Amino acid sequence: MKTNIEDKSKIYYNPYFGGVVLGLILLATFYFTGRGLGASGAAKSTVVAAVDKLAPEHAQKSAYYSKFLSDDEHPLNNWLVFEVIGMLAGAFLSGALSGRLKFRTEHNPKITTKRRLIFAGIGGFFFGFGSQIARGCTSGAALSGAAVLSLGGFITMMAIFGSAYGFAYFFRKLWI
């Protein structure tokens, strides 16, 4: 089997088209699972499962962790966990189809990979923390919430993007 595959690694979807597709996926998610999608929830379930495994007593006592623990179901037995596994699989397929399957860290050429990873880590930490206070991240609260016209969804979305605009100035050296 011989096929010539041209280099498509720099061709991305039009963001507006991508947005519409994402909306349709969200609609399909509501139809099939009866609830929205999310991303931070899977990370949370992983943390809960790990804490429950390593320090079960602490997990039971903690007001936060105990909310997500039950006797009949493992914390990882959650639709968001499987959704994220599917997301990884889909991203892998998409990367393979467009010839982008390479290990690399995308960053501004003026900064080092290490710097980029450190700041991404710090940002991820704050975002993960914030998403738990807001009861969801861009996908779980903003996207899925706004889709069902939940006021919290809109507030979360404005808070996320508003604070991003506000803080962008201070970290602009990382990108420009």
Place this chain on the structure above:
Amino acid sequence: MKEELFASGRNIPNVDPFLNIWHWQIPLYLFLGGLAAGILFFAGLFTIMGKEKEMETTVKWSTFLVPGALILGLIALLLDLKHKLFFWQLYTTIRIESPMSWGAWTLMFITPLSIVWAAAYMKDMIPGWQWKLKLLDSIEKWVNENRKLLAWIMMISALILGIYTGILLSAFNARPLWNNPILGPLFLVSGMSTGVATIMWMSKNHNERKILGKIDLLLIGIELFLITHMIMGFRAGTSAQIEAADLFMGGQFTVSFWVFVIVLGLIFPAIIEILELTGFKVPIAVPALLILIGGLVFRFIMVEAGQITRYLY
């Protein structure tokens, strides 16, 4: 605190409400045995076809893993025994009608064979390798002169080993999930698929990987076909069998079976392999690893779920 009352008294872990005496050791062994059988089968097959040069990883390098896999598997089996020091009693009898006896003797035969097969390629593996004993040199010479004959023996015993990993379970007539004739071929094909995935992962030769990729796709297809028919067979059976199938069709093993075995362990790696065959660049480790994990999870689920199913309540 939640209070629980047992009116029936039927809650004795590992004994009642269902007997659960096989733990991680058995599925791990079934996985390693199937993997070893898969590698040895294709090493034998391509030797008989005279493709030692084109399929070097299949015929030579991958077989170095087999003794390790078999020995680890045997250690797992030993750990499962209550009276570990009595293991040798399996070798005081040959019982044609007992799958366990077949398995014990096949392992007794195929483990040294796999060691000899790989050891005779030692000089190719490590240039300048010398055996300390003259006897080993002459054994190596004999093996290399009689590769084809050994390949036949190895291929056939690998088939017996592979199919035995399934028949070991299907011989349990008190467990409806296991007690079906498809389990033997299914475990054989699944073991072969994990073997091929391992070789594919090791191989650096593009052509060899392509041939193995096509074989693996075929094996995945057969596996899906057998699984479909196994479930259809259960659904058309008695209520005990329907209940056995229900464990995978809405019961407690539904998610692990469909997500990790069928989708991530078979269909998804098959799609990636098709992409690779059509010229897309994909790291082969990904489908190989997924197939291996899928095969392992499949055996864990089958052993675990099988012990829950029964005829009498």
